[in-house]
Amino acid sequence: MPDIRSFRRADRQQLTDLVNAHLGAVAPGWAISSAALLASLESDPSQYVTDPWVRDRQTLVAVVNGRIVGALHLRRYGTEPDVSADYRNAGEVAWFVFWPDRSDAAKELLDAGLAVLARSGAAHVFADGDIPTPVSYGVPDVWPHVAATLSAAGFVPDPACTEIVSSKDLRAHTSPETDLDPHRLTRTVGIHGTRFTAISAGDPTGHIEVIENLTRGGSLMTLAGWAEIAELDLPDAADETVADALLEAATRWLLQAGTRHVLASAGADEHDDLARLHRHGWRTLTVLQRRWMLQVG
Incomplete structure (x- = not known):
């Protein structure tokens, strides 16, 4: 016992x-x-x-x-x-x-x-x-x-609280030869980390926000070299070029920070975002089931 x-x-x-x-x-x-x-x-x-x-x-x-x-x-x-x-x-x-x-x-x-x-x-x-x-x-x-x-x-x-966590090994990343247009992308402080925003005709059309350091001030040192996409709002499928540019800008920034691996989470119903990430080299790391409710009776 x-x-x-x-x-x-x-x-x-x-x-x-x-x-x-x-x-x-x-x-x-x-x-x-x-x-x-x-x-x-x-x-x-x-x-x-x-x-x-x-x-x-x-x-x-x-x-x-x-x-x-x-x-x-x-x-x-x-x-x-x-x-x-x-x-x-x-x-x-x-x-x-x-x-x-x-x-x-x-x-x-x-x-x-x-x-x-x-x-x-x-x-x-x-x-x-x-x-x-x-x-x-x-x-x-x-x-x-x-x-x-x-x-x-x-x-x-709760089936609505299923999340798919993907990861990418940035050490295998190969950047395209073309330069990113600085007039169509801005880098600012976001609400979680560093935000890259796509601009068209003066208006934002999508953004990606990254947390470059997951060690939480050094208390989780085994997470050194890991980063996370905290927000992902890509343009619709009609403008894959802009979506590609946002992902590439974030990737280059993380590589400069010494990142080796990056995480991204998406709801199980967010099929477009998951498909795009996987086209860019992300692979499923785990599937999380959240908010387990105790059923009474």
């Missing part, structure tokens, strides 16, 4: 190893330090909208013969009027990971977590994969053991 208990600081290395095994299956070489992981258990400044709504947090672990075989992190959201209706009085399994050969202990761990949320009076419960890295904000398809255990407990993912 597993020992289900609250996380202790002495557990930090085993917990980090468990989390990093899951991250490494999503993106090659990715990992989080113990310090960054422990800090995220107390607050998540990157979630500047939803984090202030959290009223309670708790991390539980499942231990078998001294080994941590599973862990989950819970959040309980407040009831104040300023809390969004989707989060008001909600309980969340913020993330849930376990060694695949210990699904028995994982089931007991999840049941214990749900019992905590039930005792708190949560009106509804949902689950996600909110480990603080760019591609673990849902349950990736490379974590089938996690998806199966959530499903068995009654969680169902």
Whole structure:
């Protein structure tokens, strides 16, 4: 029988190893330090909208013969009027990971977590994969053991929240010989990072915005050399030249920053954007299922 208990600081290395095994299956070489992981258990400044709504947090672990075989992190959201209706009085399994050969202990761990949320009076419960890295904000398809255990407990993912994450190895990129027209493209500060905007007759016709550094100020050093397309608004299919120019401008900029790999996410229904990215050398990295709702009754 597993020992289900609250996380202790002495557990930090085993917990980090468990989390990093899951991250490494999503993106090659990715990992989080113990310090960054422990800090995220107390607050998540990157979630500047939803984090202030959290009223309670708790991390539980499942231990078998001294080994941590599973862990989950819970959040309980407040009831104040300023809390969004989707989060008001909600309980969340913020993330849930376990060694695949210990699904028995994982089931007991999840049941214990749900019992905590039930005792708190949560009106509804949902689950996600909110480990603080760019591609673990849902349950990736490379974590089938996690998806199966959530499903068995009654969680169902929102089909509208399926995202396809693609990546490109920029070390293999070959730029076209033609220069980009500086009068048709502008580079400015965006709302996430650096924005490139296509201009036609003085009006914007599309843009792409990139985050050049995913290390979050050095706390995620294994992500050095990775970048992300934070926004992608390409012109319609009738103007592939402009779309190509935007993607090329962003790629050249990232290469100057020393980027080796770049990520891009798109909804499963955004077929045109996905097709364009894949024509430019992106390949599917993982498929994320987000916002798993616990079905009652």
